[in-house]
Amino acid sequence: MGFTDRFQKTTEPRHRLGAMEADHYIYSAGIAGEKFFTALRDRGIILASHCKACAITYVPSRLFCERCFAELTDSDDREVGPEGEVATFTLVRQDSAGNALPEPEILAVIRFGHETTGFLHKLGEVSPEKVETGMKVEAVLKPQEEREARITDIAYFRPVKK
Amino acid sequence: MSNRDVAVIGVGYTTFQALTPDVNWKEMMFEAASEAYEDAGLDPRKDVDSFITCAEDFWEGFSIFDEFTPDQLGAVLRPMHTVSGDGLQGLASAYMLIRSGLCDIVAVEAHSKISELLTFEGVVKLSFDPVYEAPLFETAHPYAAAGLEMRSYLEASGTTEEQCAAVAAQHKRNAFSNPIAGFAARIETDDVLDSGYLFDPLKKLEIAPRADGSIVIVLASGDVARRYAKPVYLEGIGWSSDSPWIASRGSDAPYAARAAEQAYRKASIANPQKEIDFAEVDDQFAFKTLQHLEALGLARPGEAGHLAEEGALGRNGHLPVNVSGGSLGCGHLMEASGLAKALEVTLQLRGEAGKRQLSNARVGVAQSWRGVPHGTGAVAVFSRRD
Numbered sequence: 001m002g003f004t005d006r007f008q009k010t011t012e013p014r015h016r017l018g019a020m021e022a023d024h025y026i027y028s029a030g031i032a033g034e035k036f037f038t039a040l041r042d043r044g045i046i047l048a049s050h051c052k053a054c055a056i057t058y059v060p061s062r063l064f065c066e067r068c069f070a071e072l073t074d075s076d077d078r079e080v081g082p083e084g085e086v087a088t089f090t091l092v093r094q095d096s097a098g099n100a101l102p103e104p105e106i107l108a109v110i111r112f113g114h115e116t117t118g119f120l121h122k123l124g125e126v127s128p129e130k131v132e133t134g135m136k137v138e139a140v141l142k143p144q145e146e147r148e149a150r151i152t153d154i155a156y157f158r159p160v161k162k
Numbered sequence: 163m164s165n166r167d168v169a170v171i172g173v174g175y176t177t178f179q180a181l182t183p184d185v186n187w188k189e190m191m192f193e194a195a196s197e198a199y200e201d202a203g204l205d206p207r208k209d210v211d212s213f214i215t216c217a218e219d220f221w222e223g224f225s226i227f228d229e230f231t232p233d234q235l236g237a238v239l240r241p242m243h244t245v246s247g248d249g250l251q252g253l254a255s256a257y258m259l260i261r262s263g264l265c266d267i268v269a270v271e272a273h274s275k276i277s278e279l280l281t282f283e284g285v286v287k288l289s290f291d292p293v294y295e296a297p298l299f300e301t302a303h304p305y306a307a308a309g310l311e312m313r314s315y316l317e318a319s320g321t322t323e324e325q326c327a328a329v330a331a332q333h334k335r336n337a338f339s340n341p342i343a344g345f346a347a348r349i350e351t352d353d354v355l356d357s358g359y360l361f362d363p364l365k366k367l368e369i370a371p372r373a374d375g376s377i378v379i380v381l382a383s384g385d386v387a388r389r390y391a392k393p394v395y396l397e398g399i400g401w402s403s404d405s406p407w408i409a410s411r412g413s414d415a416p417y418a419a420r421a422a423e424q425a426y427r428k429a430s431i432a433n434p435q436k437e438i439d440f441a442e443v444d445d446q447f448a449f450k451t452l453q454h455l456e457a458l459g460l461a462r463p464g465e466a467g468h469l470a471e472e473g474a475l476g477r478n479g480h481l482p483v484n485v486s487g488g489s490l491g492c493g494h495l496m497e498a499s500g501l502a503k504a505l506e507v508t509l510q511l512r513g514e515a516g517k518r519q520l521s522n523a524r525v526g527v528a529q530s531w532r533g534v535p536h537g538t539g540a541v542a543v544f545s546r547r548d
């Protein structure tokens with residue numbers, strides 16, 4: 001067979017169905033992650049790292065500054081939030097299988113002041129058409145006994161009631 | 163005169179299609195490679211000094227994919243390596259091999275056989291940070307990250323949704339003049355606006371559909387290239403990676419700006435708006451076209467959308483952009499996307515672009531971006547020097 005003998009139907013060609021054996025990995029949270037998630041679970045706070053040289057606060061906390069490459073230590077820890085501001089958001093209308101979601105999910109980047117990086121999370125207790133950038137929001141944490149030291153210990157951010 | 167200039171002396175490519183069940187990925191690469199070597203008039207078994215493919219294991223469904231690439235390129239028992247990045251990053255490696263004097267002729271291949279990946283969204287999700295980001299995308303389609311970025315870009319630049327929609331319609335119409343493009347469509351701005359939000363403000367027809375295809379570009383040193391009738395010179399190339407943290411990035415594609423800075427310096431481009439005649443930029447999502455044009459210095463911040471609206475980015479406009487149809491009109495070719503842009507720039511500079519041939523195409527730029535959720539891009543400047 002050569003290029004002149006191409007198949008015309010997608011179901012005709014011979015193939016073998018395979019799978020990538022990569023579904024069991026451990027992703028360690030690391031030193032900074034350990035600190036961030038423990039603080040979130042036990043103290044209900046959002047921990048960040050401040051680089052003095054760059055005047056930037058990383059949310060969540062990190063072990064190093066991506067701008068000047070400095071190592072960040074305990075003395076650089078900062079607590080941010082729980083109030084922040086919506087920097088950007090999207091209404092997610094499709095799930096990963098390509099199906100329409102019954103209600104859009106709202107993903108957002110939250111900012112805790114001008115000199116912080118953004119923080120990716122979800123919005124809740126708000127209807128999609130009410131969301132706008134600059135909106136003041138606050139973190140809603142799961143009850144202490146349900147927290148697992150994961151990013152989802154924050155259930156979502158909701159608008160701050162005036 | 164011996165020189166270490168770098169020029170394209172051969173190109174080969176398949177068509178770009180949604181499904182290619184008739185050939186396997188090796189045969190697709192073989193087709194493009196055969197055409198490129200024929201075009202350059204050389205025998206890969208004797209004349210090519212080194213080979214490069216651009217591929218990422220998870221797109222391919224292999225581990226250590228680079229071990230599966232020599233035979234279909236004529237590279238068995240020859241120097242060969244894989245760049246786990248976009249085609250333009252592979253081109254940068256070839257550029258360095260030639261500039262350093264290690265090689266005179268290098269073949270670069272990039273391809274997509276993405277139709278055979280049955281869990282595309284799952285693989286994209288696997289490229290999000292597993293601890294901080296992926297758990298928030300449990301339900302959401304991974305392209306939602308592009309919706310977040312689009313809104314940031316629109317608000318920071320003053321670009322409108324209509325302007326982005328105009329880009330999508332233009333690229334899909336451009337594709338009618340490109341016989342290898344898989345997704346030409348006769349649509350208008352309103353059709354895009356009415357196509358429905360998927361990840362507001364991103365709409366269905368603003369997202370490039372995926373395609374299969376392979377491209378091979380053969381590069382040679384200036385000495386060798388001078389023997390060829392239509393050498394197209396790779397005047398400069400650059401690449402850059404932004405922070406991997408989605409929420410830490412700016413809205414103005416700084417990776418593209420930095421990559422352009424590096425490429426322009428090498429190419430001695432001081433004023434891109436004056437010196438560059440046309441561009442093929444990444445347009446996996448329509449708004450990225452405008453964001454990238456501004457990052458490349460081809461439009462002022464906030465200006466690219468107006469240019470799109472006025473028709474200035476069309477084939478007869480003052481800055482023709484993605485006359486090939488781009489990824490929106492040709493299909494998104496994964497790691498081959500950048501090489502598809504370089505291919506179009508080469509064909510235009512050779513005067514071989516058929517119905518879509520630009521008049522006075524002397525200097526062109528190709529730009530790539532690795533797609534959601536990544537922050538890596540590359541820029542290459544080509545000229546025909548006559």
Ligand SMILES: [Zn+2]
Nearest residue numbers: 051054065068
């Ligand atoms: Zn710093």
